[in-house]
Amino acid sequence: MSDAVAQQIEEQEPEVDLSLANSVIDKYIDLPGNLMPVLQGVQDEYGYIPRVAADLIAERLNVYPSQIYGVLTFYAQFHLKPRGRFIIRVCVGTACHVQGAPRIVETFFDKLGIGHAETTPDLRYTFEKVACLGACGMAPLAMVNDSTYGSMTVQKVAEIVDDYNQRPLK
Amino acid sequence: MVNLTIDDKQVTAPKTATIYEAAKLNGINIPILCHDNKLKPFGACRMCLVEVEQMKGRQIPACTTPVTEGMIILTSTPDIVKARKMVLELLLLNHPIDCPVCDKGGDCDLQNLTYEYKVSANRFTDEKFHHEIDYNNPLIERDMNRCVLCGKCARICDEIVSFGALTFIDRGIETKIGCEFEGALNCEFCGSCVSVCPVGSLLARPFKFKSRFWALTKQKTVCGYCGTGCNLTLGVKDNKVLTTIYDDNQGFHKGQLCVRGRFGYQFINSDKRLAKPLIRRGNSLVESSWDEALELVAGRLKSGNVAALATPRLANEEIVLFKKLMELSGSKDYDHSAGYAHSALTEGFAKSLGATASPSTILDIQKSDLLLVVKTDAYETHPVVGFEINMAVKNKGVKLYILSDKRGKLARLPDAKTLLHTPGNEIALINAVAKTILDEKLAGASAGSVEGFVELEKGLSAFTPELVSAQCGLTADEIKQLARAYAAAEKPLIIFPVGLAYPGHNAEMASALANLAILTGKLGVEGSGILCMSEKNNSQGAVDMGFYPEAGAKNAIQILDGCASGAVKTLFVAGENPLVSYPDQTRVRNALEKVDFLVVSDLFLTETAAMADVVLPACSFAEKEGTFTAIDRRVQHFKPAIQKIGQSRSDFEIFSTLITLLGGRAPVSPAAVFAEIAAGVPGYESMNYATLGETGQFAKVAIKPVFNSVSLTASKAESGKMALVTGSALYHCGTLSQYGEGPMHVCPEGYLEISRTDAANMKVGNDDLLTVTSASGSAKLKARVSPRMPVGVVFSPYHFSDSSVNQFWSGAAVTWVTLAK
Structure with missing residues (x-):
């Protein structure tokens, strides 16, 4: 990521209320090995780890900022960019693949106007292709946040997107 | 010690050694990319694979495997050579072969190993990396395309420098070394990462395209900045110092340097260096011959009312000559470092310890179990001592207490306890700690019999933790806890910096701290005691040579006042720049304007030199011979690394000629003067240039502890300021x-x-x-x-x-x- 990209992200980043991060840190500050729970807690609050929150964590936990970034980029669970309110995951594992998952994925791309691991500008959706969700009997499978949608069809993609378009962002 | 066999050779090694270390100790070289003798074993590069018979011929890394009794090790069987070749092939898959334009060429571990193992072709193919090169700072270039991920840079920045600018980012094939959020390097720029990089990923930008490594002459010397006494290797070509070269066997610090030592050498060959003597004619300084300039100065020195200020950057031999010159001029008025910057030694320690030097050394830091550091600035004034503190705290679990008026890098070390007090209250705080030790009967058994004990008890009576804490913005408990921890420690070591910028770190503070050390009775125990860190490369030497006023003579401030009043007619300033570095510029300027005749010898036309009647171009430490005495009285000999620049002369030559002109007999060489020093200066006995060698020798410090009760209160806070x-x-x-x-x-x-x-x-x-x-x-x-x-x-x-x-x-x-x- 170049400086220009970093700057772009910073510009995209909405105003971050650090009191949320501070209260997460307060909770774990005296716990040995507190970096992971703090990072996870902060991500729960914001949906991702804002740069300013990472800097705050570095200062308050007395951990090098570089080290925090190393941890954040090592684990796939951490996100450095704002994520959508609704995370759509479509399985492209073997069972789903033979049941037509690639067409489901293409249809989501068309409907949402974003690609894999991207987020819509209104922060409503983040789309991800995943390897296996562990429910091959329901192939092809999609998930939106914690809701599961089995036996997906192209029509159901439209219905799901229409449904979630109506839901509130907050 | 354990016995083992390496390559059919019976050898012994310490129990704690790794196979790699055991082999090295016994002259067997195992190739490696990710190892540095200052860092913890890491095992990243897989170049050091060896076979151990007891491990069924498996290939194991020598750098992370400890030796055991009876081990039979083979370091270069055909299988191992094959494995190493493959490691190199894999590294060269992504590493660009741009050696002709890489500054590391000739000094590159990867290049050397590729050559040694004859890896002339690669069985694999892959794309090279396309990382952006970080040119954002002027000192360190980061080209991650060349990186072999040995991790040495990230480890040294953490383990020794304790800054943590670099780390591993991402994982798998994407892994790279970088800073947070992949931004530009923004750190202390000590260049430790550059020094350990085995390839051309981290390079010193000031040296880029200046010379091939093999064309440099390597000259060992002693750093000319602070008083730590670090050893340097200068890379010289065509009489120019082009870089500093890392040598991990050099000095107590094993080649570790700070930003000044590593990147601050350019003053030696600076364009601004004075090349010829200057004499004032009317309003301007015009070039003259040495003869004319020195005759003029000698004439003034003969006419009396002379005083001198010297920089403690001069060599011991030069300071001795300068003193001789002053004696010939009939003057006892000479001083250095504005007078107050050496008072901790010349007055404080002189009274409390009966010596003008610290009883402890830098080596004690690693052997201590509790460090009490006054001001976090100790890191800034002497960064390599700071590294020693980092390592002691992080690797050895040494406790760290800091008394400071601000936080700083030391305060961020693990479990460091900082007593953040209001400015100027150090002495009250130290006294309160001593008072607690007395009140809670934590003093050593012998304390009561030390001279001055009764006076100390009386003197401390007002410094109860309760009273002092209120004044300092602390709690009484914090002070008491420090006192208890300090008294309970087996080997407590006090460290404090002194210098031009630290007028509060004076004789009183030195005595107050000495009282603490004497009270617990652990003075003289290895790893404990007190270490006063004087500012410049030869500050301790200037004190040892006695370049400060005896009773009745004028000190630096009185000399300047004398200049203003007309009592001093000729002022000889050697290397100091009081107009910038001494307090109260108006007072200094007035003095220098008023004085009848001002002689300045310096490398540069400093603000002070610009006011002079005669300016003598002196040369730098890299162009002369002599000795420097470090803060812990390590005396080190240095030799010229380059020829003198322009017509500049060493202060030794300048003072010698002047002594001759004044009718004295000048010693023939620095060695001859050092022989006089060895004969006359306590602690320097039996030293000569040959015995000093490369590592130097400690001048012994004989102490006679006495309690010296001091009290000094901070200037009253002015409201709204x-x-x-x-x-x-x-x-x-x-x-x-x-x-x-x-x-x-x-x-x-x-x-x-x-x-x-x-x-x-x-x-x-x-x-x-x-x-x-x-x-x-x-x-x-x-x-x-x-x-x-x-x-x-x-x-x-x-x-x-x-x-x-x-x-x-x-x-x-x-x-x-x-x-x-």
């Missing part, structure tokens, strides 16, 4: 570093550090210009908003000619100032 504390910036040392391009790249000008709260209240941001006004003057400085400053306290470093602090700082430990936008 901020407390200004002066100090050193990490990147600089004295005013000399202004001529080092490296330090000036990263810290080009003076600044005023201000707390976040005060900045928010005043609506001040970084780089906003602030007018600082005190009773003695005012100046404009750029603001630097910093989380380390407490509310109501501001800090400014003193090194800079432009925006120098002495415009509004008159030498008080705490100056009360107002700020305006």
Whole structure:
């Protein structure tokens, strides 16, 4: 990521209320090995780890900022960019693949106007292709946040997107 | 010790050694990329694979495997050679073969190993990396395309420097070394990462395309900046110092350097160096011959009323000659470091310890179990001592207590306890610690019999933790806890910096701290005691050579006042730049303007030299021979690395000629003067250049502890004003570093550090210009908003000619100032 990209992200980043991060840190500050729970807690609050929150964590936990970034980029669970309110995951594992998952994925791309691991500008959706969700009997499978949608069809993609378009962002 | 067999050779090695270390100790070389003898074993590169018979011929890394009794090790079987070749092939898959334009060529571990293992072709193919090269700072270039991921840079930045600028980012094939959020490197620029990089990923930008490595002559010498006494290897070509070269076997610090030592060498070959003597004619200084200039100076010296100020950057031999010259001129008025910067030694320790030197050494830091550091600035004034503290705390679990008026890098070390007090209250605080030790009967058994004990008890009576804590902004418990921890420690070591910017670190503070050390009775135990860190490369030497006024003679400030009043007619300033570095610029300027005749010998036309009647071009440490005495009285011999620049002469030659002109007999060589020093200076007995060798020798310090009760209270806070504390910036040392391009790249000008709260209240941001006004003057400085400053306290470093602090700082430990936008 170049400086220009970093700057772009910073510009995209909405105003971050650090009191949320501070209260997460307060909770774990005296716990040995507190970096992971703090990072996870902060991500729960914001949906991702804002740069300013990472800097705050570095200062308050007395951990090098570089080290925090190393941890954040090592684990796939951490996100450095704002994520959508609704995370759509479509399985492209073997069972789903033979049941037509690639067409489901293409249809989501068309409907949402974003690609894999991207987020819509209104922060409503983040789309991800995943390897296996562990429910091959329901192939092809999609998930939106914690809701599961089995036996997906192209029509159901439209219905799901229409449904979630109506839901509130907050 | 354990016995083992390496390559059919019976050898022994310490129990704690790894196979790699055991082999090295016994002259067997195992190739490696990710190892440095200062760092913990890591096992990243897989170059050091060896076979151990007991492990069924498996290939195991020598650098992480400890030796055991009876081990039978083979380091270069055909299988191992094959494996190493493959490791190299895999590394060269992604590593660009751009050796012809890589500055590391000739000094590159990967290149050398590729050559040694004849890896002329690669069985694999893959794309090279396309990482952007970081050119964002002027000192360190980061080209991650060449990186072999040995991790040495990230590890040294953590384990020794304790800054943690670099780390591993991402994982798998994507892994690279970088900074947080993949931004530009923004660190201390000590260049430790550059020094250990086995390839050309991290390079010193000032050296880029200056010379091939093999064309450099390597000259060992001693660093000319602070008093730590680090050893340097200069890379020289065509009489120019082009770089510093890392040698991990050099010095107690194993080649570790700070930004000044590593990147501050450019002053030696600076274009600004004076090449010829200058004599004032009317309003301008014009070039003259040495003969003319020296005749003129000799004439003035003969006519009496002479005084001298010298920089403690001069070699011991030169200082001795300068003293002789003053004696010939009939003067006893000579001093250095503004008089007060050596008072901790010459008055404080002289009274309390009966010696003008510290009883402890830098080596004691690693052997101690509790460090009490006065001011976090100890890191900034002597960064390599700071590294030693980092390592002691992080690797050995040494406890760290800091008394400081601001937070700093040391305060961020694991479990460091910082007693953040209001400025100027150090002595009261130290006394309160001593008082607690007495009250709680924690003093050593022998304390009561030490001379001055009764007076100390009486003197401390007012310094109860309760009273002092209120005055310092601490709690009484914090003080008591420190006292208990200090008294309970087996080997407590006190460290405090002194210097031009630290007028509060004076004789009284030295005595107060010495009282603490004497009280617990652990003075003289290895790893414990007290270490006064004087500022410049030969500050301790200047004290040892006695270049300070005896009773009745004028000290630095009195000399300047004498210049103003006419009592001093001729002032000889050797290397000092009082106009910038001494407090109260108005007073200094007035003195230098008034004095009848001013002689300055210096490398540069400094602000002080520009006012002189005669300027003599002196040469740098890299062009002369002599000895420097470090803060812990390690005496080290250095030899010329290059020929003298222009017509410059060493101060040794200048003083010798003048002595001859005054009718004296000048010694023939620095060695001859050192023989006199060995004969006359206590502790230097039996030393000569040959015995000093490369590592130097410690001059012994014989102490006779006496309690010396001191009390000094801070200047009263002035309401509505901020407390200004002066100090050193990490990147600089004295005013000399202004001529080092490296330090000036990263810290080009003076600044005023201000707390976040005060900045928010005043609506001040970084780089906003602030007018600082005190009773003695005012100046404009750029603001630097910093989380380390407490509310109501501001800090400014003193090194800079432009925006120098002495415009509004008159030498008080705490100056009360107002700020305006």
